[in-house]
Amino acid sequence: MPELPEVEVVRRGLERWTSGRTAASAEVLHPRAVRRYAAGPADFAGRLAGRVMLAPRRRGKYLWIPLQDAGAAQEPSEALLAHLGMSGQLLVGEPGREREKHLRVRIVFTDGGHDLRFVDQRTFGHLMVCELVPDTFGVPGPAGQGLVPEPIVHIAADPLEEAFDPEAFFGALRRRKTGIKRALLDQSLISGVGNIYADEALWRAGLHWARPTETLTRAEAARVLEGAREVMGAALDVGGTSFDSLYVNVNGESGYFERSLDAYGRRDEPCRRCGTPIRRDVFMNRSSYSCPTCQPRPRRARY
DNA sequence: AGATGTTCCTGGATGC
DNA sequence: TGCATCCAGGAACATC
Known part of the structure; x- marks a missing residue:
């Protein structure tokens, strides 16, 4: 993928x-x-x-x-x-x-x-x-x-671009009335983040996928961004993620990043931070993986 | 207008 | 064994 x-x-x-x-x-x-x-x-x-x-x-x-x-x-x-x-x-x-x-x-x-x-x-x-x-x-x-x-032209800059403006991203999040994961997948706010790296970024930031964007603090938004940058940078360092033979690079060699994922695809496996089994939710007709302890569900959730 | 739901596609995995 | 059903998900498009 x-x-x-x-x-x-x-x-x-x-x-x-x-x-x-x-x-x-x-x-x-x-x-x-x-x-x-x-x-x-x-x-x-x-x-x-x-x-x-x-x-x-x-x-x-x-x-x-x-x-x-x-x-x-x-x-x-x-x-x-x-x-x-x-x-x-x-x-x-x-x-x-x-x-x-x-x-x-x-x-x-x-x-x-x-x-x-x-x-x-x-x-x-x-x-x-x-x-x-x-x-x-x-x-x-x-x-x-x-x-x-x-x-x-409607696709936002991605977090690895110099042109990416974290303050503008934070402002856009606060104006939205939706959940943080849906916002991360919206390519007009931030591009390049798909289902896998959205879950990974949120795990790193310690935020639940249904956290309302309008309540995010500047520090929390910065943690999500940093998480996305770190996980995508790490994936890039090893040549991309591969879960099956469908993704190969331009020469047909697969990436080796899947072993490094902390949340995505790890249902019932222990969280690498606290040991709590990772849970899987269905959201937007997709799987969302999170740690129930590190990423507690907000009292007021948004989807 | 902004938020949310639907749709496109193939084939490996799963269930009975 | 064979057939049916589920599942993966980016993003344009439709709908509320």
């Missing part, structure tokens, strides 16, 4: 394997993979052909590769945008290798080298070509760095 650290691992892999290379052609093997691209699969493929892939960028769980016309000097105005969803993979490898069962899109390059493949079993992920526009959540960076894909 790719969340921010896993997507960053993929981004780094692409930086090494596709930067500076020119796409020759693209083949869409399943239209659902480009469903968000209104102009359709043929136009999608046409937009990639002949364009140079620059260094990939990331915000939260979204990944994009700026596309430059060959020989052009101006800043790129379009990008190939990717979201891996539940089971998406971006794989780089020998062009002649066997086709994966769930291969959705294949891009080959003019140099005849490694191809780029989008493989996605559950097809929650997608690719599209889009415009790059000025960033409203982040701060302007070096030339061309202040641009983000138009379809994700």
